[in-house]
Amino acid sequence: MNASIFPASLLTIVPALHFEQVSFEHRDHRLLAPTTLTLSGCQRTLIMGPNGAGKSLLMRLAHGLLSPSSGNIHWQGKPPAQAMVFQRPVLLRRSAIDNLTYALAVSGVPRRQRKNIALQALEKFGLVALAKRPARVLSGGEQQRLALARAWLLNPAVLFLDEPTAALDPAAIKAVEDAVNEFHHNGTRIIMTTHDLHQAHRLADEVVFMYGGQVLEHTPAHRFFDTPASTQAGAFLRGELVW
Numbered sequence: 001m002n003a004s005i006f007p008a009s010l011l012t013i014v015p016a017l018h019f020e021q022v023s024f025e026h027r028d029h030r031l032l033a034p035t036t037l038t039l040s041g042c043q044r045t046l047i048m049g050p051n052g053a054g055k056s057l058l059m060r061l062a063h064g065l066l067s068p069s070s071g072n073i074h075w076q077g078k079p080p081a082q083a084m085v086f087q088r089p090v091l092l093r094r095s096a097i098d099n100l101t102y103a104l105a106v107s108g109v110p111r112r113q114r115k116n117i118a119l120q121a122l123e124k125f126g127l128v129a130l131a132k133r134p135a136r137v138l139s140g141g142e143q144q145r146l147a148l149a150r151a152w153l154l155n156p157a158v159l160f161l162d163e164p165t166a167a168l169d170p171a172a173i174k175a176v177e178d179a180v181n182e183f184h185h186n187g188t189r190i191i192m193t194t195h196d197l198h199q200a201h202r203l204a205d206e207v208v209f210m211y212g213g214q215v216l217e218h219t220p221a222h223r224f225f226d227t228p229a230s231t232q233a234g235a236f237l238r239g240e241l242v243w
């Protein structure tokens with residue numbers, strides 16, 4: 001990848017995110033048990049757990065897409081610039097480059113600067129040749145790279161990724177993981193869900209393990225993989241925990 005389009009001086013200290021007794025209920029069903037959790041430092045946090053454990057829910061609450069039923073979520077100090085990348089990228093019905101210039105317009109970047117910045121981002125994510133192509137006909141991997149390029153434009157202090165590689169082949173997975181690491185090296189805090197244990201091994205600094213709407217572990221990655229504290233995490237790592 002090319003060098004960052006942002007000067008190093010823009011890199012920020014990422015404030016901590018606090019969950020205090022946060023729960024989420026829907027129609028009398030408790031989907032997230034009261035959770036107290038602090039995510040601090042510029043780490044790569046991987047949220048893991050079986051299907052339906054509440055991983056996406058936790059991340060959507062953290063990003064402010066959902067409001068908790070009870071408890072309090074707050075950043076220490078001013079909320080940082082944030083972006084989110086989903087398993088299926090949400091792209092506009094226009095060309096790849098226009099998806100980026102639109103995001104820049106929404107961010108208030110003057111019109112005369114938008115095309116250049118968008119082209120730099122396309123180049124960074126290997127998409128220049130596809131600049132004029134309708135975004136929605138791009139392959140899954142290309143769409144995900146475009147979503148990452150759009151996130152890059154926002155220079156986020158925190159990047160949320162919800163199973164960003166679930167539908168991708170190995171080469172596309174590698175491109176996304178390289179991009180995640182590039183964000184991280186540029187000072188972006190990563191909060192990401194995955195089902196892929198190998199990917200978690202490659203990326204995680206720390207792991208949040210969820211089961212049945214509860215956070216059972218929040219621990220450095222090496223400790224999680226070597227000596228998981230809960231029987232559920234042990235079973236999950238052995239591939240024995242389906243639900």
Ligand SMILES: Nc1ncnc2c1ncn2[C@@H]1O[C@H](COP(=O)(O)OP(=O)(O)OP(=O)(O)O)[C@@H](O)[C@H]1O
Pocket residue numbers: 026031049050051052053054055056057058066
């Ligand atoms: N906004 C919502 N309103 C109501 N129910 C929800 C909402 N979001 C998630 N749920 C429910 O909460 C539970 C946990 O969902 P979530 O998507 O967080 O699981 P997950 O751990 O990410 O699972 P998967 O690995 O299958 O994606 C599920 O039963 C889901 O149907």
